[in-house]
Amino acid sequence: MLPGTRRGRRLDELAESTPTTTAGVSLAASAWRRLRRNPTFLVGAGIIAAFALLALVSPLLAAHDPALRLLEDQVSRADNRIPAPQPGFPLGGDQYGRPLLSRLLIGSQQTLLVALTATVLGLGGGLTLGILAGAFGGWVDTLVMRVVDVLLSVPSLLLAVSIGALFQQQSRFTVIIAVATVQIPVFGRLLRGTMLAQRASDHVLAARALGVPERSVVFRHMLPNALGPVVVQATLMLAVAIIDAAALSFLGLGSADTSTPEWGQMLGSAQDFFDTHPQLAFWPAGCIIVVALGFTLVGESLREALDPKKRR
Amino acid sequence: MALLEVRDLAVRFVRRGEPTVAAVDGVSFDVPAGRTVGLVGESGCGKSVTSLAVMGLLPRDGTEVSGSVVLDGTELLGLSRREWDRRRGSEMSMVFQDPLTSLNPVVPLGIQVSEVMERHRGMSRRVATREAESLLDRVGIPDPRRRLREYSHQLSGGMRQRALIAMALACRPRLLIADEPTTALDVTIQAQILSLLRELVAETGTALVLITHDLGVVAGMCDEVNVLYAGRIVECADRHALFAAPRHPYTAGLLESVPRLDTPRGQRLAPIAGSVEDNIPWSVGCAFSPRCASALPVCSERSPAVETVGPGRLLRCHNPLDTDVGNTESSHD
Numbered sequence: 001m002l003p004g005t006r007r008g009r010r011l012d013e014l015a016e017s018t019p020t021t022t023a024g025v026s027l028a029a030s031a032w033r034r035l036r037r038n039p040t041f042l043v044g045a046g047i048i049a050a051f052a053l054l055a056l057v058s059p060l061l062a063a064h065d066p067a068l069r070l071l072e073d074q075v076s077r078a079d080n081r082i083p084a085p086q087p088g089f090p091l092g093g094d095q096y097g098r099p100l101l102s103r104l105l106i107g108s109q110q111t112l113l114v115a116l117t118a119t120v121l122g123l124g125g126g127l128t129l130g131i132l133a134g135a136f137g138g139w140v141d142t143l144v145m146r147v148v149d150v151l152l153s154v155p156s157l158l159l160a161v162s163i164g165a166l167f168q169q170q171s172r173f174t175v176i177i178a179v180a181t182v183q184i185p186v187f188g189r190l191l192r193g194t195m196l197a198q199r200a201s202d203h204v205l206a207a208r209a210l211g212v213p214e215r216s217v218v219f220r221h222m223l224p225n226a227l228g229p230v231v232v233q234a235t236l237m238l239a240v241a242i243i244d245a246a247a248l249s250f251l252g253l254g255s256a257d258t259s260t261p262e263w264g265q266m267l268g269s270a271q272d273f274f275d276t277h278p279q280l281a282f283w284p285a286g287c288i289i290v291v292a293l294g295f296t297l298v299g300e301s302l303r304e305a306l307d308p309k310k311r312r
Numbered sequence: 313m314a315l316l317e318v319r320d321l322a323v324r325f326v327r328r329g330e331p332t333v334a335a336v337d338g339v340s341f342d343v344p345a346g347r348t349v350g351l352v353g354e355s356g357c358g359k360s361v362t363s364l365a366v367m368g369l370l371p372r373d374g375t376e377v378s379g380s381v382v383l384d385g386t387e388l389l390g391l392s393r394r395e396w397d398r399r400r401g402s403e404m405s406m407v408f409q410d411p412l413t414s415l416n417p418v419v420p421l422g423i424q425v426s427e428v429m430e431r432h433r434g435m436s437r438r439v440a441t442r443e444a445e446s447l448l449d450r451v452g453i454p455d456p457r458r459r460l461r462e463y464s465h466q467l468s469g470g471m472r473q474r475a476l477i478a479m480a481l482a483c484r485p486r487l488l489i490a491d492e493p494t495t496a497l498d499v500t501i502q503a504q505i506l507s508l509l510r511e512l513v514a515e516t517g518t519a520l521v522l523i524t525h526d527l528g529v530v531a532g533m534c535d536e537v538n539v540l541y542a543g544r545i546v547e548c549a550d551r552h553a554l555f556a557a558p559r560h561p562y563t564a565g566l567l568e569s570v571p572r573l574d575t576p577r578g579q580r581l582a583p584i585a586g587s588v589e590d591n592i593p594w595s596v597g598c599a600f601s602p603r604c605a606s607a608l609p610v611c612s613e614r615s616p617a618v619e620t621v622g623p624g625r626l627l628r629c630h631n632p633l634d635t636d637v638g639n640t641e642s643s644h645d
Binding site: 138202203205209210212213216221224225 | 367369373393396397398399400401402405406408410413414415416417418419423424427428431432476479480482
């Protein structure tokens, strides 16, 4: 620096006029700034928000009790007759004469709840495994990862079906546990990889050099930096969970109690009527596809937004 | 007795199915309190590995560390991880080469600085935050209160290095190791950071180990210099003595390859011939001999031993340069 000289003053002026960044832009904030302008995200988020809202207020929206066979008199086994849309029942009834629209509405609760619970459980299990493997390394890592490898070597749906079949009594919880078990190794492996990358990073070494205790190194310095991809994966896994849960219900591994409707189960019980009454399958299947699409769109746009290469 | 005494420190990297690599091969040096000691050498000569070994930061798997590292009378090698954690940051600290990657990107600066003081000085979060503010102020970060809430990507490179220095000195350690603290910074910032280090070290009486390949930095900072080559110290001398009259051909080569103000215009710099790949193992002879202009037949047959050639001056060479004749062109005051 050349204090006093004209050139020195000019340099100081330049230095001062350089715009400084505005305060407090965290990774989340900058990702959000980009997400807000991303049409993919907006469509996906819109779909999810709409269905979530629907699930919340469905008890108010549904005009009828989904368990009641209100249109039973219009059902005929002999000539394969199923109640058609009519005043008060916009989508008609199902093969037992229960109101289809009300069942779809109430069913959204079950489907979303099952998917969400399963993913939260899967995430919890996966995080535990990933933290163990990534933080300790060595034989803990080897042990955890071999278990994960075994779980991943079985096709996910087959694994879910096997776990579902282990239970004597089929219920909603069977589905939740089966779907969660399938997700645990996926999250576990992903987090383990990102944790290992953090373990070798400069800032973790720097933290160690300052005597930051291991617990704090893992939970404050490694985990938060390793979590980004896991958050993205969790969003994508919600879509997978919805489809898996539906598939299990479709295969009859869900709740046997049909008075509480669920889309996968509705789809499963509609399979005898695919050729004569496709609307019975169309509505629940359509709902499943659209919700799964919503989560996928959000997940993909999250991944883009959190990509450090695109960050500025 | 010096504050830090390193004796015969050797670090070997052992991989199954691969030959063992001796990264550091019997390094000894002293760092007295309040002094600045330089470790100098080219890439791969073992400077950083030495410092990581002193800090106990080498991975436990696949590394063999032997010798002795004594800090203030306590042998450090063989301490439990808990004991290391207690000393690191409070009695000894380290500043790394790359300030851009040495800060946690997702934790605000203030938490990272106060974390160290909460841990080692038992401060409450609030006291530590206040202390962090004055600490940032002391290392010359403007508007410290605002900076505490910011993330590392919002700081400039120089400011990040200042923050890292603040963290390293937060608990007034007795020993600070700075591993190429200015290599990733541009020249003006480099000068600022070095003078900051010099000030803080003088102020707190901290012993500083400065690791660098930049002889300009050495000339400006160090009291004593150790020149490393292929994992061994080949020359150790007082700064003035080393620059005035290097005795080891490698040291002389390093000095000649640096541009100086009194070099005549148009004169080319003299690089050291060959590369590290030409080295022979120390067990055979002098590792530097294949690249050495003044090598004798004995150099590739017998490994030179360390000799004391003057007060505080050590040398590992069969055919050292004569201080009086033949080297006058590189002597200066």
